[in-house]
Amino acid sequence: MTIKKTASSNWSGDIKSGKGTISTQSGALDNQPYGFNTRFEDKPGSNPEELVGAAHSACFGMALSLALGEAGFTAENINTEAVVSLNEVDDGFAVTHIALEVNATIADISNEQFQALCEQTKKGCPISKLLNTEISLNATLK
Structure with missing residues (x-):
């Protein structure tokens, strides 16, 4: 089974003064603005790194809920x-690290069990796996 979800962006102009928008299939983002200033200067708007972070945190929480359920636990809250982290490297910029901070309320689980399930989830959640995925490209010049 393959589930496909889509997102799109549009960019106009040069890197510093140009502007873009991001939209998602669900409509959660609909022409959300982004640009150099939202990515590098903390101005209002979105940026690719926060979108990756949102996806990773949401995926991790759901995947941890699944792992907990399979182990006989139900979280009150995750x-x-x-x-x-976006860092300047020798050949430009790169996302060099994602730090997940998890705070959960789960009845009757030991810290050892919780830590083991979190480690299992960190390796197994689909967005964690994404970081090593194959990327295909189809580019058309009009």
Whole structure:
């Protein structure tokens, strides 16, 4: 089974003064603005790194819920924050690290069990796996 979800972006102009928008199939984002200033200067708007962080934190929380259920536990609450680090490297910029911070309320689980399930989830959640995925490209010049 393959599930496909789509997102799109549109960019106009040069890197510093240009502007773009991001949209998602669900409509959660609909022409959300982004640009150099939202990515590098903390101005209002979105950026690719926070979108990766949102996806990773949401995926991790759901995957941890699944792992907990399979182990006989149900979380009252799982709060996951993903801090995505974009760093300047020799050949430009790269996402070099994602730090997941998980705070959960789960009855009757030991810290040892919780830590083991979190490690299992970190390796197995689909967005964690994405970081090593194959990327295909089809480019058309009009």
